[in-house]
Amino acid sequence: MTRKIVIVGGGAAGSSAASFARKTDRKAEITLIDKHKRIGYSRCGLPFVIGKEIPNYEELTVYGHNFFKMSKIDLRLETTVTEIETKGKFLVAMDKNGTESTIEYDSLILATGAKIFCPPIPGIDIKGVLPLRTIEDGLLIEKRAENSKRVVIIGAGLIGLEIAVALRERGLEVIIVEMLPYILPLVLDKDMAKDVTKELTELGIDIITGAGCDEILGTEEDEVIGVCVDGDTFHTDFVINATGVRADVELARNAGINIGKGIQVNEHMETSIPDIYAVGDCVECKHLITGEYVLSQLGTTATRQGLVAGRNAAGKRDIFPGVLMSSVTKIHGLEIGATGLTKWAADRANIDVVIGKMTGHTKPHYFPGGSKVKVKVLARKDDGRVIGAQIVAREDVGHRVNMVATAIQSHMTVNELAKVDTCYAPPIADTLETICLAAELAAKKL
Amino acid sequence: MTRKIVIVGGGAAGSSAASFARKTDRKAEITLIDKHKRIGYSRCGLPFVIGKEIPNYEELTVYGHNFFKMSKIDLRLETTVTEIETKGKFLVAMDKNGTESTIEYDSLILATGAKIFCPPIPGIDIKGVLPLRTIEDGLLIEKRAENSKRVVIIGAGLIGLEIAVALRERGLEVIIVEMLPYILPLVLDKDMAKDVTKELTELGIDIITGAGCDEILGTEEDEVIGVCVDGDTFHTDFVINATGVRADVELARNAGINIGKGIQVNEHMETSIPDIYAVGDCVECKHLITGEYVLSQLGTTATRQGLVAGRNAAGKRDIFPGVLMSSVTKIHGLEIGATGLTKWAADRANIDVVIGKMTGHTKPHYFPGGSKVKVKVLARKDDGRVIGAQIVAREDVGHRVNMVATAIQSHMTVNELAKVDTCYAPPIADTLETICLAAELAAKKL
Numbered sequence: 001m002t003r004k005i006v007i008v009g010g011g012a013a014g015s016s017a018a019s020f021a022r023k024t025d026r027k028a029e030i031t032l033i034d035k036h037k038r039i040g041y042s043r044c045g046l047p048f049v050i051g052k053e054i055p056n057y058e059e060l061t062v063y064g065h066n067f068f069k070m071s072k073i074d075l076r077l078e079t080t081v082t083e084i085e086t087k088g089k090f091l092v093a094m095d096k097n098g099t100e101s102t103i104e105y106d107s108l109i110l111a112t113g114a115k116i117f118c119p120p121i122p123g124i125d126i127k128g129v130l131p132l133r134t135i136e137d138g139l140l141i142e143k144r145a146e147n148s149k150r151v152v153i154i155g156a157g158l159i160g161l162e163i164a165v166a167l168r169e170r171g172l173e174v175i176i177v178e179m180l181p182y183i184l185p186l187v188l189d190k191d192m193a194k195d196v197t198k199e200l201t202e203l204g205i206d207i208i209t210g211a212g213c214d215e216i217l218g219t220e221e222d223e224v225i226g227v228c229v230d231g232d233t234f235h236t237d238f239v240i241n242a243t244g245v246r247a248d249v250e251l252a253r254n255a256g257i258n259i260g261k262g263i264q265v266n267e268h269m270e271t272s273i274p275d276i277y278a279v280g281d282c283v284e285c286k287h288l289i290t291g292e293y294v295l296s297q298l299g300t301t302a303t304r305q306g307l308v309a310g311r312n313a314a315g316k317r318d319i320f321p322g323v324l325m326s327s328v329t330k331i332h333g334l335e336i337g338a339t340g341l342t343k344w345a346a347d348r349a350n351i352d353v354v355i356g357k358m359t360g361h362t363k364p365h366y367f368p369g370g371s372k373v374k375v376k377v378l379a380r381k382d383d384g385r386v387i388g389a390q391i392v393a394r395e396d397v398g399h400r401v402n403m404v405a406t407a408i409q410s411h412m413t414v415n416e417l418a419k420v421d422t423c424y425a426p427p428i429a430d431t432l433e434t435i436c437l438a439a440e441l442a443a444k445k446l
Numbered sequence: 447m448t449r450k451i452v453i454v455g456g457g458a459a460g461s462s463a464a465s466f467a468r469k470t471d472r473k474a475e476i477t478l479i480d481k482h483k484r485i486g487y488s489r490c491g492l493p494f495v496i497g498k499e500i501p502n503y504e505e506l507t508v509y510g511h512n513f514f515k516m517s518k519i520d521l522r523l524e525t526t527v528t529e530i531e532t533k534g535k536f537l538v539a540m541d542k543n544g545t546e547s548t549i550e551y552d553s554l555i556l557a558t559g560a561k562i563f564c565p566p567i568p569g570i571d572i573k574g575v576l577p578l579r580t581i582e583d584g585l586l587i588e589k590r591a592e593n594s595k596r597v598v599i600i601g602a603g604l605i606g607l608e609i610a611v612a613l614r615e616r617g618l619e620v621i622i623v624e625m626l627p628y629i630l631p632l633v634l635d636k637d638m639a640k641d642v643t644k645e646l647t648e649l650g651i652d653i654i655t656g657a658g659c660d661e662i663l664g665t666e667e668d669e670v671i672g673v674c675v676d677g678d679t680f681h682t683d684f685v686i687n688a689t690g691v692r693a694d695v696e697l698a699r700n701a702g703i704n705i706g707k708g709i710q711v712n713e714h715m716e717t718s719i720p721d722i723y724a725v726g727d728c729v730e731c732k733h734l735i736t737g738e739y740v741l742s743q744l745g746t747t748a749t750r751q752g753l754v755a756g757r758n759a760a761g762k763r764d765i766f767p768g769v770l771m772s773s774v775t776k777i778h779g780l781e782i783g784a785t786g787l788t789k790w791a792a793d794r795a796n797i798d799v800v801i802g803k804m805t806g807h808t809k810p811h812y813f814p815g816g817s818k819v820k821v822k823v824l825a826r827k828d829d830g831r832v833i834g835a836q837i838v839a840r841e842d843v844g845h846r847v848n849m850v851a852t853a854i855q856s857h858m859t860v861n862e863l864a865k866v867d868t869c870y871a872p873p874i875a876d877t878l879e880t881i882c883l884a885a886e887l888a889a890k891k892l
Contacts, residue, residue: 070759321865322867363507403849406849410853412856421770426491428781
C-alpha cells in the first residue's frame with residue numbers, strides 16, 4: 001500500500017521533512033501544504049539580503065519548485081489547513097479561491113512555524129512597525145529603508161542585531177532598544193556582550209539597554225513618527241519589531257494535540273496523537289542540559305527535526321535527542337557564537353558553575369591576519385561537566401562552538417576538554433587552543 | 447629550599463616547559479641549556495618564511511631573550527650537555543669555548559628534540575642536499591633558491607609539501623618524490639589525498655609517488671646535479687631532504703634512561719629515572735586509540751608535553767594523556783586536516799572500520815564565498831566509536847578536526863556524533879554540519 005504523507009508548512013522544518021521522507025520512501029504520496037505563495041527558502045538569510053551581502057531573495061531558495069517537482073511532492077500553496085480530523089486521518093484545506101478539499105494521511109507532519117510576537121506596546125500595530133519573517137517582510141523593509149533616515153529596532157536578539165547592521169550599512173541611522181540589561185541576552189552573558197556592543201557602537205549604531213519601548217507614536221494617517229523609551233522621545237521613520245516569535249500551535253491545539261510551550265513531541269518527533277508529528281518553530285524542545293522544554297526556533301533545530309520526522313513518517317525510527325541552543329552569527333566583522341547555558345541561564349536552572357575565561361589568538365602572533373578570540377567556558381561545579389561556552393572573535397567561531405557542543409553532548413568534564421589533542425599550523429591556529437585553555441581555567445576552580 | 451629545575455633543549459617543548467615551570471614556581475632556579483645560538487622559535491613557521499607569508503625569521507620567535515630575562519631563566523646557549531649524572535643529580539656541560547661545568551638539578555627536563563633522518567640513498571651527504579629544521583637551514587635554502595631553477599624534494603609529508611609550495615611560489619620548478627603510493631601518507635588515505643595532488647599539480651609542482659630516490663648525483667666539487675628516481679634521471683640544482691626526523695635520545699640513553707621508539711615516559715612525562723622528565727620530539731607518545739607508542743613530532747604535542755612536564759618538575763601533578771596525531775596545514779589555498787587513524791593505519795592496527803564520506807559546503811549555497819568541504823569519518827565496526835577523520839577544504843578545516851578529536855577522546859559513537867547540536871548562520875556555516883552527515887553515513891554501515 002502506498003503511504004500517504006502530508007506535511008503542513010513549507011519552511012525549513014517542513015521542507016526538510018518532505019525531502020527526507022522522499023529519500024526514505026521513494027513510492028510514498030507526499031503532499032506539502034502551505035498558506036504562503038513562496039516556501040522553501042532560508043529565513044536566516046533575510047537580513048543578509050537587506051544588507052546586500054546576498055544579491056537577492058531568489059538566492060535564498062533552498063527547496064525550489066524544481067526540487068518539489070523532481071521529488072514528486074504534491075505542492076499546494078496558498079492553501080490553508082482549517083482542520084485536522086485525527087480519527088478519520090484527514091485534513092480539511094481551503095485554497096486561495098475558497099475551494100475546500102479533504103486530504104487523507106497515513107502520517108501527518110505539522111510544521112506550522114511561528115507567528116511574530118507583538119509586545120503590548122501602545123502603537124505596535126501602526127503601519128510603519130515592521131517584522132522580518134518572510135521575503136515579503138524583507139521587501140517592505142527595503143522599500144521603507146529607501147525613503148527613510150532613521151529606524152528604531154525593538155529587540156537586541158540575533159535577528160534584531162543582524163537587521164540593525166544591514167540597515168546601518170545601507171546608510172540609515174539605527175537605534176536599538178532592548179528591555180534586558182544588555183544585548184543578545186539569550187546568547188551571551190553581559191561580560192561577553194561588551195565586545196559586540198563596541199562593534200555596533202563603532203558602526204554608529206545607538207544602543208539603549210535596560211529600557212522598554214513605552215509607546216510608538218503615529219500620525220493621524222497611522223504613520224510612525226517616533227518612539228518613547230524610558231521617558232525620552234526619539235523621532236524615527238519606521239520601527240522594526242524584533243522581539244521574537246511565538247509557536248503557531250492553533251491547528252494542533254484545535255485537533256486536541258497536547259501543547260506545552262509549543263506542540264509537545266517525543267524524541268521521535270511524535271505528538272500526543274498517533275501518526276501526527278510536529279517539527280520546527282511550532283514545537284517545544286527538550287534542553288539537553290536542564291531537561292526543561294524550550295522554544296529553540298533555530299534553523300538548525302528545524303532542519304534536523306524535519307529530517308527525523310520525515311524519515312519516521314516514512315517508516316524509520318530516527319531520534320532527535322534535544323537541543324543545546326547552539327547558535328552563531330556575524331555582526332559586521334565580528335562572529336559571535338554560543339552553546340549550552342550562559343551563567344544567567346545556569347543561575348535560573350539552579351546549577352552552580354565554574355567559569356574559565358581566556359583571550360587567545362586565532363593564529364600564532366607571527367602569522368599575519370590573526371585576531372583575538374575570547375572564550376568563556378562554563379562547567380557544573382559538582383561534577384565538572386561542560387555545560388556551555390560563549391565565543392567572540394573575527395574568525396573561526398562557528399566550529400569552536402561545535403567543538404564545545406560535542407564536549408557537552410558527550411558529557412566531558414572541563415578537565416577532559418582541556419586535554420583534547422587539537423591541531424595547529426601557523427596559517428590556521430595557534431599551538432594551544434583557546435577553548436582548552438579556558439576549560440583548564442574553569443577546571444582549576446573545581 | 448629553592449628548587450633547581452634544569453631543561454636541556456630550547457625548542458617548543460623545552461621553552462614551554464621553562465615557561466610553565468616558572469608559572470608554577472615563582473622562586474625556582476630554572477636553567478635552560480641549548481647547544482644552538484637561537485632558540486625559542488617556531489619551527490613550523492619556517493616554510494612560511496621561505497614562502498614569504500611571514501616576513502622574516504625574527505618573527506618566528508615565541509620565547510624571546512626578553513621572555514627568558516623577565517622570567518629569570520638562566521639561559522646557557524651554545525652549550526652542550528655531555529653527560530647526566532643521575533645518582534648525584536647533576537649535568538656536565540661544555541660551552542662554546544670548550545669550558546666544562548657541572549649543573550645540579552632537583553628536576554631535569556630533557557627536550558633534546560630530533561635529528562634529521564638521512565635515508566640510505568647514495569649521495570645523500572652531498573653539499574646541496576638540505577634539510578629544513580632550523581632558521582640556519584631556512585637561510586641556506588633561501589640562498590640556494592635565489593640561484594636555482596629547480597629543486598627536488600624527497601618526502602611528501604606535511605613539511606615536504608609546505609616547502610614545495612613555498613619554493614614554487616618563489617618561481618622554482620619543483621619535483622616531489624615520495625616512496626609511498628600517495629602524498630601525505632601518514633595524514634590522509636589515498637582517496638582524500640587526490641584533491642591535494644590536484645592542487646599541487648595546478649600550481650605546477652611535479653609529483654612522483656610510489657618511487658624511491660635511487661641516487662643523488664653530484665659533481666666532483668660535491669655539488670648536486672641530479673637525482674635518479676626509478677630509472678629516470680632529473681636534473682636539479684639542489685635537493686631538500688624532507689624524509690622526517692628521528693628522536694634524539696643519545697644523552698638519555700647514555701644516562702641509562704629507558705628508550706623505546708623514543709625516550710619512554712609515563713603520563714606525567716617522567717622517564718624511567720626519578721626526577722627526570724622528557725618532552726617533545728625526543729619522546730615516544732601513547733596513541734590514544736591503538737595504545738601503541740608512536741613518535742608524534744608535532745608542535746602541539748611538544749608544547750603540551752612541555753606544559754605538563756614544566757608544571758610537574760615544579761611540584762604539580764598534571765597529566766598528558768596521549769596523542770591522536772591531530773594535524774592540519776595549508777597548501778596554497780587548500781587546508782588539510784586529520785585526527786586519529788586513517789583507514790591504512792586502522793588496517794595496520796587490525797581495527798575493522800566503517801567509513802562515512804561526505805562532501806558539503808562551508809557556507810549555504812546562497813551565501814557568497816563558500817566552498818566544498820570533503821570529510822571522511824572512520825569508526826570501529828564493533829562498537830561504532832569514532833576513531834578518525836580527514837578533512838580537505840578551502841576554509842574551516844582546523845576546528846572541524848578539533849571537533850572530531852573531542853568526539854574521539856570522549857569515546858563518542860558515530861551515531862552520537864551525527865546528532866551533535868551544531869550551529870549555523872549563513873555567513874558562517876551550512877545548516878547540517880558535514881562532519882555530522884559523514885558520521886551518519888558511517889553509522890548506517892554498523
